[in-house]
Structure formats: C-alpha cells, structure tokens
Amino acid sequence: METDRSKDRPWVMRTYSGHSTAQASNALYRLNLSKGQTGLSVAFDLPTQTGYDSDHALARGEVGKVGVPICHIGDMETLFADIPLGQMNTSMTINGTAAWLLALYIAAAERQGVEPQALQGTTQNDIVKEYLSRGTYIFPPEPSLRLISDVITYTVKNVPKWNPVNVCSYHLQEAGATPVQEVAYALCTAIAVLDTVRASGRLDAAEFAAAVGRLSFFVNSGVRFIEEVCKLRAFGQLWDELTRERYGVENPKLRRFRYGVQVNSLGLTEAQPENNIPRIVLEALGVTLSKDARCRAMQLPAWNEALGLPRPWDQQWSLRIQQILAFETDLLEYGDVFEGSKVVEAKTSAIKNAAWAEVERVTALGGVLSALGYIKEQLVASHTERVRNITAGDHVVVGVNTFTETADSPLYSGDSSAILKVDAAAERDQLARLEAFRATRNQAEADAAVSGLRAAVLNDESIMPASIRCALAGVTTGEWTQTLRDIFGEFRAPTGIGGAAAARAVNGEAAQALEELRARVRKSAATLGRPLKVLIGKPGLDGHSNGAEQIAVWCRDAGMEVVYEGIRLSPAQIVTSVRDEGVHLVGLSILSGSHLRLVPEVLTGLRAEGLSDIPVVVGGIIPEDDAEDLRQAGVARVYTPKDFEMLRILSDMVEVAEAAA
Amino acid sequence: MPQPPHSAVSALVDFQRQAIARALNLLEDRRPDRQAQALTLLDALSTQPVSAQVVGLTGPPGVGKSSLISRLIEPQVQAGRRVAIIAVDPSSKVSGGALLGDRGRMQLAAEVYARSYAARDRLGGLSREAFSAVFLLRHCCDVILVETVGVGQSETDIATLADTTVLVVQPFSGDLLQFIKAGVMEIPDILVVNKADNQALAQKALSDTQAALALARRPTPPEPEAWDSPVLAVSAATNLNMDALNQALRAHWRHLQATAKLEKKRAAQHLEWGIGEIRHEVGQRGLAALGGVEGVRAAWNRQPAHWSVVRKLTALLERAQ
Incomplete structure (x- = not known):
C-alpha cells in the first residue's frame, strides 16, 4: 500500500469570481487568496465577453453584473494590483475575446516586470461550446477557430506554461448532455482545434506535440458520482489513444488528460438550498477520488447560487469544502482506489465505446463545426428528456419533487439579504474610468496599433503580437473586437429546438397532465379567436439559452405556436x-x-407600440424583491428555478393569455 | 354594410406596420364579429391597387431559404422599397403546436414587416392564414417574400400564390430532378442553386443543374412570349451572385407586366384563394352545390369586391339548404 511518501499534490483551488469593477474584484481576489485559495478564476462581465466597451448601448445594465468589466490595460492592471503575476495561476473564463484578454494579461504582466515565459494559467478559449450552450460567441466558426489557433501557436512558443485552450465539456452537461455526449462532443472540439493548429503550419513536430500537451479540459461533475468517476477515466483513456493515434504524440506525459472542474450548477436547487452543500461535496468527490482521473484544478459553486450572486461567506464555505477534502481526509494518500474494480471498468468501457461511436458519427458529418446543428439538437433533446423525468418524478430531486416538507430555515428565509447585490454605482464608476482612460491615452499610438491589428488579420498573420501592441497602446476591448467584426462578420448559432421534437413522449401521470394541457390550449383558441401564439425572447447579452429553449419546446409540445x-x-x-x-x-x-x-425596456417599448394589453411573463434567477418590482412594473408572472414543474408554468401561461384577451 | 373608417385602409396602404399587424390578427380571428370586421376592411382594401410583387421561395429544408431572404432584402430596403416577409413552418401532428424559427435565421432590418405562420392542418407548403395574409399585404407594400414550409413533398401552393416562384436547391443534391419528376411543381420561374460558396463550385453546380433541367423539361410547343427560366448558382453565405438573382426577379416582374401574364396570373390566384376558402367553409360538396370551380369563377367575375364573395356564396348555400 502506498503511504504518505507518495502523497499526491492537491489540486489548484479557485473560486469563480469577479463583479462590479476591477477594483472591487481585486479586493475580493486578495481576500480569497488570504483564505488559502491557491489560484484565481476570473469571471468577466457579458460586455467584456462579447466584445463591447462598458459604454456601448448593448452593455447598458450588464456592466459588472456576472463578472468584472475589463475595457483596457488600466482595468487589467487594477484587477491584479498587488498580486504578483509571476507567481499566480490565473484561469480566465473568456472565449470570443480570449486572444484579446490574454494580450491584456501579458501586457499587464509586462508592466509588472514579469516575462511572458513566467506566466501560468488558462484561457478558456473554446468557441464550440459557446455556439452550443453558453452563447458568448461573436464571429463565425472559421475565423473563430483561426483565433484559437493563433493563441495556441503563440503561447507554445512564448508563454510555455500557459494552457491556451480549456476544452469545455462543462457547459455541455449544463445544456443537458449525458456523460457519453459530454465526452464525445468535447473530444470532437479538441480534434477541430488541433487539426486547425496542425494545418496552420506554424509549429514544427516538437512544438505541435507540446501544444497537444498544453491542451486542457474543463469538466462538469454531477451528483451521480460513481458514473462521473467512470466518465473521467473514459475521458483520459480516449484522450491518450486519440493523441497517440491521430496526432502521433509519443511522450506519454504530453498525452495526459489534464482537466479542471467546476461541479454541476444545473442540479443546484432553489428549494431548500442548504441541500446543495451535500450535493457539492459528492460532486467534488467524483473528480478527486480516483488518482488516475483526478482534477488539476477545482472551483465549487456556492450553495445559494440558484438564488442570486453568492456573498463572500458563501464562497468561503465552498473553498472550505475543497480544503477539508484535500487536507483533512486521506484522499491524497493512496494510489488509484478503483484499479481492478470490475464495476468501474465495465462502466468506463461502456462510456468509452459509446462516446467513440458518437465521435465517429460527428466525424462522418464533417466534424464538429459542420455538425453544430445536429449536436445542438441532441443536447436540447437530452435536456427535454431530463426535464420530463423531473416533472414525472422519475428523476428524484430531494426537496424539489420528493420530500418537500421543510422546517423554517435559519440560513434563508426567502428575503434578499442572503445574496449579494451589485451596487448600481459600479456601472457609473466604470464609465467614468473608461472616459478618463480614453482622454489620457495617446490617440495616434492607439490608431496605429489598430491599423496594425487590421493588417495582421487581413494578411493571415498571428493575431497575438499585434493584439499585445494594441493592449500596450491603450486600445479598448470594444475597439479590438469591432476591428475583427468588420472583417469577420458576426454569427448566429443554431437553436436546436427543432430536433427536440424527437424527444420521447411522457408516460403515466405526466402524459395525462400533458393531454389535459393540450386540451386546454386547444380550447383557448375559442377565447382568443385563433390558436394561442407566444413569443419566447432572450433580451440582452446573456447567452444561456437552455431555459428559453426548454420553454419553447414545451410550449410547442403543449400545442402552442411559438416564435x-x-x-x-x-x-x-x-x-x-x-x-x-x-x-x-x-x-x-x-x-x-x-x-x-431589460424587462422595463421591453414593457416601455410595447406601450409605445400600443401593445400594453399583451401580457409579459419573465423567467430567470430573480430574487423575490426584484420579482415584486417587476410585477409592479406590469409583468404578469415571474418564474424562478423553484417553479420546476413545466406543465404548471405552461398552464399558468395559458391562463394569463386568456385573462388578457 | 358600413364602410370602415378610411383611416384604417390608408394606414394599411401606407405600410404602417402596427396597422398591418392588427389587420392580420383580425384576418385570422374566427370569432364571428371579428370575421365581419375583417371582411369589411378587406372589401375596402380591395378597391386599392395591388402594389407588390409576390415572390415565393420553396425548396427542401436546410437549403438556406431564410439566409437567401436576408440577402435579398438588403438592397430592397436600401432602395427604400417596402418589404414584407411571410414564413411558414410545419405544425406538429401530435400536439398541433409549432416552432416558428425562421425569423431567428434572418437578419431583419427594422423597416421590414415579417410574420410567421404555422402550417396547421394544410398540406401544400403554406397555411390558409398565410395565403390570406399575402392577399392583404399585396396592397400594402412593394415586395412580399414568401418562404414555404419546405417539406419537399407537396409544395404546390406557392405557384398559385406567387407572381414569381423561386425553387432553391443545394448543389449536387439531385433535389431538382426529384421535385420536377415527382410532379411536385412545374418548372419554377427561377431556379437557384444555393451554397455555391465560390466561383468554381458555382460553375460545377450550374452545369449539374442545367443537365438535370434538360432531362426534366418536357418538350413543349414553342410559346410566343415564353419565359425561359434562368438557373443561377449563388451563395447567401458569401454573397456570391446575389445581384444576378435580384436582377432575375426584376426581369421576371417586367416580363409579367409586359406580356399581360400578370393579370391572368392574378385572376387565377384570386380564384384559387376563393376556392380554397369555400372548400374550407363548406367542403367539396358545398363547392359542387355552388356550381364547382366554374360556378365560382362566374360569381367571381360579377363581384368586384373579392373578399366578401366567399361569404356571400356560402351564405347563398346556407339559404338554399
């Protein structure tokens, strides 16, 4: 038996965080590091992720909401003030604008006197899952892949300790993927990325092998943790085989499956939110228990994430879970505890075979980019199935569809004091800083840097050196992105909702309920004069479309006509x-x-068109205080994650539509 | 019958989109009082000139009809022309519901009026409501683009509704031959091979399609004033040859006007719409009782206000019973 002698090193512990302004986020990072966090995970706000400056019209109301706004090198320097970048390990959840944020990071490090060679960290930089699930893509697939390839070829030569791409299976699971789909589609993405890098001709054989070695993954872990252990073992074995056979990488170290993890947010509940703590612990166990398939970095959600933005204390609780696992338990003291387990081996090989069959199916469709429509349809169908199972009670969620009785909670009484509210002044501060920054920069230098960027793009040169020059010259996030938008154009990804038609019919009580709902929808046509027609809309920059897609599919299945x-x-x-x-x-x-x-803007617009009689319902992560404000403003209904019974929501929508007729 | 306030009609012919949307809502409404209102409005509207060229786009699913429409409207809007789009999606046979997603696949300028319809229980690529909507919109704008369901099995409706029918196919798909051989449709007015993303591909696709067309064309006696359907290879994605398609649409429009075919076509469209409405209201036996297609045609010719003809005919039938 192995002993302390070979005790495994703990994973990098992070918390996905950032909000309001660079200054506020910097304070939070330093606080987290003082509590024993060993790396940073930067959350950017939606304007930064989709390439708009904080003062762009589309950014209104989004600045500093889901992450930190970074418009220029000044913001980046503030974000890492008093954090020595040469010793930090920084993960950045950034995709459409990954090349730019990395350029800003390299430039900020240069100002700190740190060489690029010393930098350690990760840019997420996976555009495929943005098309499929997360929605912060900007450009069409081909130029997007070229940007990813540019980042890889640059970092392999100049920032060798950087992980240029974190291929994400995480968001596929959030979009409804089964473990098999998660593994398969992530591998398909990695293939598309590596094929593009190889075809670029910028790397020699040794550099290409190094690039393969730097490719890392960002994985999700659900509460069925035995299956998750097997999924990760299957992932590792397939990656080893793929990199050897397809890319000829001889060095086993460079074929190792390296991954970071954020455990499942999809399964966190708004009802009895304290139950999320055991869920998070078990999910963390799935990715740490097996030494051969252990994560390299982990970030855990907070117990109250389904309610709103977590407070520092909530995040601390999640960090403590990691620390207890790593330092109190004996987890790191043993070799792989599953080696030789027949159950685990059988399950692993089942996932492996099914995943590889799916990889081959996508390959036959011309690869992941050609198959986006197909894959999206598969994901929406899987998610529809999941929602059906929860509604039907076949999929037990404790405190939600089973064992719902509860005593009063001392942690959460339903008010908004248990979540963090972003200070409305933060957006104003950010805009003032941006204006001041633009006024003091050397405009001629910035213009010249932008011209250089345009030339690099058009001449098919690497985007990175020109982007770093832009960063140092004070070019902004919006300017960098607009330059590329003008050349590449923009993209709209497939919605995938057509394919969910194939989802299996419900049975038992749920089937009965669905039939009753359909009858109700049919009957409403008499009151309304014509079949019930609804519009499901996603305003703003938020790209998390899974909820909207599910509502659209279910409305259709209930017999409505859905725009x-x-x-x-x-x-x-x-x-x-x-x-x-x-x-x-x-x-x-x-x-x-x-x-x-956003909602009041829609309401005002409807009034201006004489359409104030059309009822509006809103769904999302909406704290009760805000829900009340929305109802006061004229919203007919507000649905939150606690309204998990799809049929009940739909039936309520019919009632609202009829009442307004 | 009371005349509707003139302002309602003038708002429609002025292409005021709020008024158009209201009128189309009314047109769909099955409640008797609303139907009466709709007929009154439509009769008043039918005294106004028809201003629009109706362009129908049909073809198998996934061929890029929505992207083509996005490209086609760009120059139209820039030239200040008033554009309306009608898109039809299939309805689920099980639930009766429908996902109307075409709008999301189009880049719509703020000046365009676009509306989606579910096919509901109608086969033939359109829906009854879409049919009527086009008849209303013809008085309100300069060009109407109609996108059919595109199930590829019975796309017969569009030829009876559109002034110009465009069949869209993919390169090397063999769709064209299938379509025409199966009698799904006559030779369309314009044939488009989309997704010819570069010139080389376009050239190959063109010769492939022309060969298919030569096979499919039945020998017909030469007609005076015949329209020779052009075949165009284009790419909505890369904006290749889209000018040529726009020119072909204009050329066909001029051809219709110059040869008086337009009037003939419109008369046939009216009749087809009326027959469809009568069948919907009173069924095949009711139509027979009205003297069949010929009887309706005769009644039609006597009545200048087309819209209420259906109602008058069916009322006649009800009295006779």
Whole structure:
C-alpha cells in the first residue's frame, strides 16, 4: 500500500469570481487568496465577453453584473494590483475575446516586470461550446477557430506554461448532455482545434506535440458520482489513444488528460438550498477520488447560487469544502482506489465505446463545426428528456419533487439579504474610468496599433503580437473586437429546438397532465379567436439559452405556436417581433441579473407600440424583491428555478393569455 | 354594410406596420364579429391597387431559404422599397403546436414587416392564414417574400400564390430532378442553386443543374412570349451572385407586366384563394352545390369586391339548404 511518501499534490483551488469593477474584484481576489485559495478564476462581465466597451448601448445594465468589466490595460492592471503575476495561476473564463484578454494579461504582466515565459494559467478559449450552450460567441466558426489557433501557436512558443485552450465539456452537461455526449462532443472540439493548429503550419513536430500537451479540459461533475468517476477515466483513456493515434504524440506525459472542474450548477436547487452543500461535496468527490482521473484544478459553486450572486461567506464555505477534502481526509494518500474494480471498468468501457461511436458519427458529418446543428439538437433533446423525468418524478430531486416538507430555515428565509447585490454605482464608476482612460491615452499610438491589428488579420498573420501592441497602446476591448467584426462578420448559432421534437413522449401521470394541457390550449383558441401564439425572447447579452429553449419546446409540445429567435436580442427587436407576429403572450428569459433594466425596456417599448394589453411573463434567477418590482412594473408572472414543474408554468401561461384577451 | 373608417385602409396602404399587424390578427380571428370586421376592411382594401410583387421561395429544408431572404432584402430596403416577409413552418401532428424559427435565421432590418405562420392542418407548403395574409399585404407594400414550409413533398401552393416562384436547391443534391419528376411543381420561374460558396463550385453546380433541367423539361410547343427560366448558382453565405438573382426577379416582374401574364396570373390566384376558402367553409360538396370551380369563377367575375364573395356564396348555400 502506498503511504504518505507518495502523497499526491492537491489540486489548484479557485473560486469563480469577479463583479462590479476591477477594483472591487481585486479586493475580493486578495481576500480569497488570504483564505488559502491557491489560484484565481476570473469571471468577466457579458460586455467584456462579447466584445463591447462598458459604454456601448448593448452593455447598458450588464456592466459588472456576472463578472468584472475589463475595457483596457488600466482595468487589467487594477484587477491584479498587488498580486504578483509571476507567481499566480490565473484561469480566465473568456472565449470570443480570449486572444484579446490574454494580450491584456501579458501586457499587464509586462508592466509588472514579469516575462511572458513566467506566466501560468488558462484561457478558456473554446468557441464550440459557446455556439452550443453558453452563447458568448461573436464571429463565425472559421475565423473563430483561426483565433484559437493563433493563441495556441503563440503561447507554445512564448508563454510555455500557459494552457491556451480549456476544452469545455462543462457547459455541455449544463445544456443537458449525458456523460457519453459530454465526452464525445468535447473530444470532437479538441480534434477541430488541433487539426486547425496542425494545418496552420506554424509549429514544427516538437512544438505541435507540446501544444497537444498544453491542451486542457474543463469538466462538469454531477451528483451521480460513481458514473462521473467512470466518465473521467473514459475521458483520459480516449484522450491518450486519440493523441497517440491521430496526432502521433509519443511522450506519454504530453498525452495526459489534464482537466479542471467546476461541479454541476444545473442540479443546484432553489428549494431548500442548504441541500446543495451535500450535493457539492459528492460532486467534488467524483473528480478527486480516483488518482488516475483526478482534477488539476477545482472551483465549487456556492450553495445559494440558484438564488442570486453568492456573498463572500458563501464562497468561503465552498473553498472550505475543497480544503477539508484535500487536507483533512486521506484522499491524497493512496494510489488509484478503483484499479481492478470490475464495476468501474465495465462502466468506463461502456462510456468509452459509446462516446467513440458518437465521435465517429460527428466525424462522418464533417466534424464538429459542420455538425453544430445536429449536436445542438441532441443536447436540447437530452435536456427535454431530463426535464420530463423531473416533472414525472422519475428523476428524484430531494426537496424539489420528493420530500418537500421543510422546517423554517435559519440560513434563508426567502428575503434578499442572503445574496449579494451589485451596487448600481459600479456601472457609473466604470464609465467614468473608461472616459478618463480614453482622454489620457495617446490617440495616434492607439490608431496605429489598430491599423496594425487590421493588417495582421487581413494578411493571415498571428493575431497575438499585434493584439499585445494594441493592449500596450491603450486600445479598448470594444475597439479590438469591432476591428475583427468588420472583417469577420458576426454569427448566429443554431437553436436546436427543432430536433427536440424527437424527444420521447411522457408516460403515466405526466402524459395525462400533458393531454389535459393540450386540451386546454386547444380550447383557448375559442377565447382568443385563433390558436394561442407566444413569443419566447432572450433580451440582452446573456447567452444561456437552455431555459428559453426548454420553454419553447414545451410550449410547442403543449400545442402552442411559438416564435423563438435565439439569443442576444435588443428590447427593441423583441418589441418589433411581438408587434409583427401578433402573439398573445411574451415570455422573457434572463439569467444575467439584468432583468430590472431589460424587462422595463421591453414593457416601455410595447406601450409605445400600443401593445400594453399583451401580457409579459419573465423567467430567470430573480430574487423575490426584484420579482415584486417587476410585477409592479406590469409583468404578469415571474418564474424562478423553484417553479420546476413545466406543465404548471405552461398552464399558468395559458391562463394569463386568456385573462388578457 | 358600413364602410370602415378610411383611416384604417390608408394606414394599411401606407405600410404602417402596427396597422398591418392588427389587420392580420383580425384576418385570422374566427370569432364571428371579428370575421365581419375583417371582411369589411378587406372589401375596402380591395378597391386599392395591388402594389407588390409576390415572390415565393420553396425548396427542401436546410437549403438556406431564410439566409437567401436576408440577402435579398438588403438592397430592397436600401432602395427604400417596402418589404414584407411571410414564413411558414410545419405544425406538429401530435400536439398541433409549432416552432416558428425562421425569423431567428434572418437578419431583419427594422423597416421590414415579417410574420410567421404555422402550417396547421394544410398540406401544400403554406397555411390558409398565410395565403390570406399575402392577399392583404399585396396592397400594402412593394415586395412580399414568401418562404414555404419546405417539406419537399407537396409544395404546390406557392405557384398559385406567387407572381414569381423561386425553387432553391443545394448543389449536387439531385433535389431538382426529384421535385420536377415527382410532379411536385412545374418548372419554377427561377431556379437557384444555393451554397455555391465560390466561383468554381458555382460553375460545377450550374452545369449539374442545367443537365438535370434538360432531362426534366418536357418538350413543349414553342410559346410566343415564353419565359425561359434562368438557373443561377449563388451563395447567401458569401454573397456570391446575389445581384444576378435580384436582377432575375426584376426581369421576371417586367416580363409579367409586359406580356399581360400578370393579370391572368392574378385572376387565377384570386380564384384559387376563393376556392380554397369555400372548400374550407363548406367542403367539396358545398363547392359542387355552388356550381364547382366554374360556378365560382362566374360569381367571381360579377363581384368586384373579392373578399366578401366567399361569404356571400356560402351564405347563398346556407339559404338554399
């Protein structure tokens, strides 16, 4: 038996955080580090992720909401003030604008006197899962892949300890993927990335092998933790085989499956939120228990994430879970405890075989980018299945659809004091800083840097050196992105909701309930004069479309005619659609916390078009105080994660539409 | 019958989109009082000139009809023309519901009026409501683009509704031959091979399609004033040859006007719409009782206000019973 002698090193412990301003986030990072956190995980706000400066019209109400706004090198320097970048390990959840934020990081390090060679960390930089699930893509697939390839070829040569891409299976699980789909589609993404790098011709064989070795993964872990252990073992084995066979990497170290993890947020509940703590612990166990498939870095959500933004204390509790696992338990003292287990081996090989079959199916469709529509449909169908199972009670969620009785909670009484509210002054501060920064920069230098960037893009040169020059010259996030938008154009990803038609029919009591609902929808046509037509809209920059897609699919299955246009619509576009389409009801889905800004804008627009009689319902992570404000403003209903019974929501929507007729 | 306030009609012919949306809501409404209102409005509207060219786009799913429409409207809007779009999606046979997603696949300028319809229980690629909507919109704008369901099995409706029918296919798919051989449709007015993303691909696709067309074309006696359907290879994605498609649409429009085919076509469209409405209201036997298609045609010719004809005919039938 192995002893202390070979005790495994603990994983890097982080908390995904950032909000309000660079200054406020810097204070939070230093606090977290003082509590024993060993790395940083930067959350950027949606304007930064989608390439807009804080003062852009589309950024209104989104600045500092789901992360920190970074418009220029000044913001980046503030974010890491008094944090020596040469010794830090920083993970950045950034995709569409990953090349730019990395350029800003390298430039900020240079100002700290730190060489790029010393920098350690990760840019998420996985555009495929943005198309499929997370929604912060900007450019079409081909130029996006080129940007990713540029980052890889640059870092392999100049920032060798950097993980340029974190291929994400995480968001696939959040979008409904089964373990098999998670493994398969993440591998397909890695193949697309590595094929592009190889075809770029910028790396020699040794450098390419090093690039393969730097590719890391960002994985999700659900509460079925035995299956998750097997999933990760399957992942590792397939990666080893793929990198050897497809890419000829001989050095086993460079074929190792390296991954970070954020455990499952999809399964966290708003009802009895304290139950999320045991869920998080078990999910963390799944990715740490097996030495051969142990994560390299971990971040845990907070117990009250389904209610709103967690407070520092909530985040501390999650960090303590990691520390207890690593330092109190004997987890790190043994070799792989599953080696030789028949159960685990059988399950691992089942996942492995099924995942590889799916990889081959996608390959036959021309690879992950050609198969986006197919994959998205598979994910929406899986998610629909999951929601059906929860509604039918086949999938037990304690405190939600089973064992719902509860005593009063001393931790959470339903008011908003148990979550963090972003100070509205933060957006004003950020805008003032941006204006001051632009006024003091050398405009000629900034213009020249932008010209250089344009030339690099057009001449098919690497984007990185020109981007670093832009960062140092004071170019802003919006300017960098606009330069590329003008050349590459923008993209709209498939919604995948057509494919969910294939989802299996419900049975038992739920089937009966669905039939009753359909009858009700049919009957409403008499009151309404024509079949019930609804519009499901996602205003703002938030790209988390899973909820909106599910509502759209279920409305269709209930017999409604559903207009769904995908993500990132302006309130004005939504108002136009409501008017032109002649819908009876509008459903808005917002998860970015910008509901108090975006929903009233839609309501005002509807009034201006003489459409104030059309009821609006809103779904999202909306604290009760805000929900009350929205109802006061004229919203007919507010649905939150605690309204998990889809059929009940739909039946309620029919009632709202009929009442307004 | 009381005349509707003139302002309602003038708002429609002025392309005021709020008024258009209201009128289309009314047109769909099955409540008797609303139906009466709708007929009154429509009769008044039918005294106004028809201003729009109706362009129908049909073709199998996934061929890029929505992207083509996005590209087609760009120059139209820039030229200040008033554009309306009608898109039809299939309805679920099980639930009766429908996902109307075409709007999300189009880049719509703020000036455009676009509305989606569920096919409901109608086969043929359109819906009854979409049909009526186009008849209303023809008085309100300069061009109407109609996108059919695109199930590829019975896309017969569009030819009876559109002034110009465009069939869209993918390169090397063999769709074209299937479509025409199966009698799904006559030779369309314009044939488009989309997704010809570069010139080389476009050239190959073009010759492939022309060969298919030569096979499919039945030998017909030469017609005076015949329209020779052009075949175009384009790419909505890369904006290749889209000018040529726009020119072809204009050329066909001029051809219709110059040859008086337009009037003939419109008369046929009216009749087809009326027959469809009568079938919907009173069924095949009711239609027979009215003297069949010929009887309706005769009644039609006597009545200048087309919209209420259906109602008058069916009322006649009810009295006769």
